[in-house]
Amino acid sequence: MIYSVSAVGALFAFWLLLSGHYTPFLVAAGLGCAVAVVALARRMNVVDREGHPIHLGPRALFAYWPWLAREILKSGWDVTRIILDPRLPVSPTLVRLRPGQKTDVGLATHANSITLTPGTISIEVGKGEFLVHALTRAGAQGVESGEMDRRVSRFEAER
Numbered sequence: 655m656i657y658s659v660s661a662v663g664a665l666f667a668f669w670l671l672l673s674g675h676y677t678p679f680l681v682a683a684g685l686g687c688a689v690a691v692v693a694l695a696r697r698m699n700v701v702d703r704e705g706h707p708i709h710l711g712p713r714a715l716f717a718y719w720p721w722l723a724r725e726i727l728k729s730g731w732d733v734t735r736i737i738l739d740p741r742l743p744v745s746p747t748l749v750r751l752r753p754g755q756k757t758d759v760g761l762a763t764h765a766n767s768i769t770l771t772p773g774t775i776s777i778e779v780g781k782g783e784f785l786v787h788a789l790t791r792a793g794a795q796g797v798e799s800g801e802m803d804r805r806v807s808r809f810e811a812e813r
Contacts, residue, residue: 659694696724714763718809725802726771733772733789747794748777749786754803760810767802 665688670676674683695701714729755761765776768786769788773793778785 729772
């Protein structure tokens with residue numbers, strides 16, 4: 655039940671953020687839609703610990719997401735410099751790495767974090783191995799360093 659209430663709250667907050675209209679009718683309609691979506695999701699049995707991982711919220715919000723935002727900004731700057739360089743110094747590289755995550759949520763978070771970071775993309779994702787494409791060798795080395803893997807594993811373990 656806690657996952658359902660949390661999902662309604664998250665969907666309603668997202669609706670309010672995107673709507674920008676706060677008349678009583680529209681707010682009630684947004685809340686009704688959030689409740690209807692969660693009711694449908696419950697009927698499909700997708701509102702659970704994996705489908706709505708609220709247990710990861712505080713640790714991810716205060717430790718992981720600020721670090722990831724910083725990494726995205728740094729990588730974005732690096733990719734911008736590469737694109738604007740007349741020599742276009744790219745060195746496309748494929749990297750295989752072994753993720754340390756134990757759950758599907760951890761694996762998905764790790765793979766999506768790689769893809770969110772400019773200059774890298776997760777091509778194949780499995781429990782035992784990721785195949786990642788990097789725009790440069792330096793980007794591939796950053797993925798291989800394992801810092802992201804350690805950080806995702808750390809907040810995944812804090813349950």
